[in-house]
Amino acid sequence: xxxxxxxxxxxxxxxxxxxxxxxxxxxxxxxxxxxxxxxxxxxxxxxxxxxxxxxxxxxxxxxxxxxxxxxxxxxxxxxxxxxxxxxxxxxxxxxxxxxxxxxxxxxxxxxxxxxxxxxxxxxxxxxxxxxxxxxxxxxxxxxxxxxxxxxxxxxxxxxxxxxxxxxxxxxxxxxxxxxxxxxxxxxxxxxx
Ligand code: 5GP
Numbered sequence: 448x449x450x451x452x453x454x455x456x457x458x459x460x461x462x463x464x465x466x467x468x469x470x471x472x473x474x475x476x477x478x479x480x481x482x483x484x485x486x487x488x489x490x491x492x493x494x495x496x497x498x499x500x501x502x503x504x505x506x507x508x509x510x511x512x513x514x515x516x517x518x519x520x521x522x523x524x525x526x527x528x529x530x531x532x533x534x535x536x537x538x539x540x541x542x543x544x545x546x547x548x549x550x551x552x553x554x555x556x557x558x559x560x561x562x563x564x565x566x567x568x569x570x571x572x573x574x575x576x577x578x579x580x581x582x583x584x585x586x587x588x589x590x591x592x593x594x595x596x597x598x599x600x601x602x603x604x605x606x607x608x609x610x611x612x613x614x615x616x617x618x619x620x621x622x623x624x625x626x627x628x629x630x631x632x633x634x635x636x637x638x639x
Contacts, residue, residue: 448540448541448542449542450539450540450542450565451478451480451538451539451540451541451542451543451544451545452539452544452545452565452566452567452631452634452635453535453539453544453545453547453557453561453565453566453567454479454544454545454546454547454566454567454568454569454631455547455549455554455557455558455566455567455568455569455611456468456546456547456548456549456569456571456627457548457549457550457551457554457568457569457570457571457604457607457611458570458571458572458573458604458617459573459579459600459601459602459604459605460524460583460597460600460601460604461573461579461580461582461583461597461601462571462572462573462579462582462601462617463571463573463582463617463620463623464548464571465499465548466620467571467617467620467623467624467627468481468546468548470620470621470623470624471546471624471627471628472546473624474624474628476632477544477628477631477632477635478542478543478544479543479544479545479546479631480538480543480544480545480546481545481546481548482530482531482534482535482538482545482546482547482548483497483498483499483500483501483531484500484501484528484529484530484531484547484548484549485500485501485503485507485508485511485517485528485529485530485531486500486501486502486503486508486526486527486528486529487502487503487504487505487508487526487527487528488500488502488526488528489502490502491588492588501531505527508527508529511529511531512529515532516531516532516533517529517530517531517532518530518531518532518535518556518557518560519547519549519553519554519556519557519560520553520556521549521550521552521553521556523550523552523600524593524596524597524600525596528549528550528553529553530547530549530553530557535547544567544631544635550604551604551607551610554568554610554611555610558610563612566612567612567613567630567631567634567635568610568611568612568613569611569612569613569614569615569627569630570607570608570610570611570613570614570615571614571615571616571617571623572605572608572614572615572616572617573616573617574616574617574618576601576602576605579598579601580598583597583598583601613630615627615630
């Protein structure tokens with residue numbers, strides 16, 4: 448069995464990574480598996496432990512970090528996020544193409560640890576920065592301070608698209624997911 452690829456999806460907060468990823472997962476031919484991250488942030492309405500994230504305390508997060516259980520980790524607007532290591536390798540060994548939906552600092556750690564041929568790195572761009580601001584505000588579950596932090600961060604993150612193998616603009620969810628599906632298929636076939 449051929450080992451699966453490691454697919455990194457990054458993009459500024461509010462760009463719609465989660466929605467695009469859910470749409471992308473409908474492409475059964477891609478044999479995708481989503482890596483559920485660990486985070487110290489509180490669940491948003493509708494989020495379920497073990498589905499969007501494993502919601503953990505700061506102590507639990509630090510314990511996992513100390514025991515080297517995280518493939519990568521980063522702090523993002525005062526919360527910690529990390530990718531549990533063991534499951535990622537297990538699923539790749541089973542032939543799944545594993546999706547990491549992570550921010551840019553964590554992505555850089557993964558890029559430094561793996562060969563380019565094992566990776567498929569994709570940066571999702573918003574239609575425009577104005578549209579991104581509208582989306583972040585539209586979600587409005589967060590305080591003005593958190594929103595301002597996320598906006599500032601988003602502007603900085605956009606400059607990092609150049610570190611990724613591919614950039615895709617999210618104008619509509621289905622078009623963006625289709626574009627990413629084609630990229631993954633090409634990549635997986637090229638390595639076959
Ligand atoms: P949110 O709080 O909006 O769910 O996520 C904030 C940011 O953290 C997003 O850019 C998201 O992709 C990123 N993120 C989620 N899980 C991880 C992870 O395991 N590692 C890293 N480095 N970033 C993550």
